[in-house]
Each structure stands twice: as structure tokens, then as C-alpha cells.
Amino acid sequence: xxxxxxxxxxxxxxxxxxxxxxxxxxxxxxxxxxxxxxxxxxxxxxxxxxxxxxxxxxxxxxxxxxxxxxxxxxxxxxxxxxxxxxxxxxxxxxxxxxxxxxxxxxxxxxxxxxxxxxxxxxxxxxx
Numbered sequence: 001x002x003x004x005x006x007x008x009x010x011x012x013x014x015x016x017x018x019x020x021x022x023x024x025x026x027x028x029x030x031x032x033x034x035x036x037x038x039x040x041x042x043x044x045x046x047x048x049x050x051x052x053x054x055x056x057x058x059x060x061x062x063x064x065x066x067x068x069x070x071x072x073x074x075x076x077x078x079x080x081x082x083x084x085x086x087x088x089x090x091x092x093x094x095x096x097x098x099x100x101x102x103x104x105x106x107x108x109x110x111x112x113x114x115x116x117x118x119x120x121x122x123x124x125x126x127x
Contacts, residue, residue: 004026007025007026007030008020008021008022008026
């Protein structure tokens with residue numbers, strides 16, 4: 001109920017709360033939020049129960065295996081077999097060699113960790 005009362009008092013950003021300013025909007029929003037959340041939770045729960053029943057029965061396992069094998073064959077036959085042709089300019093070759101090296105990956109990961117540590121130190125103690 002505290003959330004509902006707080007939502008009723010909101011007017012707009014940057015303006016002090018006014019008591020019971022948006023009762024209808026707050027009520028419609030929170031009631032629809034509760035119904036949608038309940039529906040989603042119930043739907044997930046029922047889907048897990050039904051999936052458990054189907055897997056315990058083993059009803060669709062053969063059909064799923066056949067369908068999976070069919071899609072695997074389709075992917076293999078339809079996969080493009082064209083060979084990639086990379087540009088041969090010296091700058092392209094140099095940049096590709098640099099960005100695909102292990103040292104570049106290690107360096108970028110190190111810089112990322114340093115960035116995270118610096119951002120953490122900047123915001124340390126703030127709430």
C-alpha cells in the first residue's frame with residue numbers, strides 16, 4: 001500500500017508531491033501491473049508443469065529427434081561455402097593481424113578491468 005500511496009502523490013518530474021494528485025492513474029497502473037505479473041507467473045508455472053509431464057511421458061522425444069536431425073541436414077546443405085577474401089592493403093593486413101592477436105585481446109581485457117576499477121574508485125562511498 002505504501003507504493004500505491006506514493007504513486008498517487010506524484011505530479012511530474014521536478015515537482016513536489018501533492019497528496020492524492022493521480023489516484024486514478026496510480027490505481028490503473030498498479031492494478032494492471034499486479035494482474036500482468038500474476039498472469040506471467042502463473043503462465044511460467046503452468047508451462048514448467050506441462051513440460052515436466054511431457055518429458056516424463058516421453059511423448060514427443062522421437063519427433064523432436066527427427067526434426068532436429070532434419071534441421072541439422074538443412075543447415076549443412078544451405079550453409080554458404082564462399083571463401084572470404086580479405087583486402088590486401090598493408091594497413092588492412094596490419095590491423096587484422098593486430099586485432100586477431102592474443103596480445104591485443106589481453107591488452108583490451110586489461111584496459112577494461114582498469115576502467116572498471118577506476119570507475120569503482122570514483123564512486124566509492126557514494127550512495
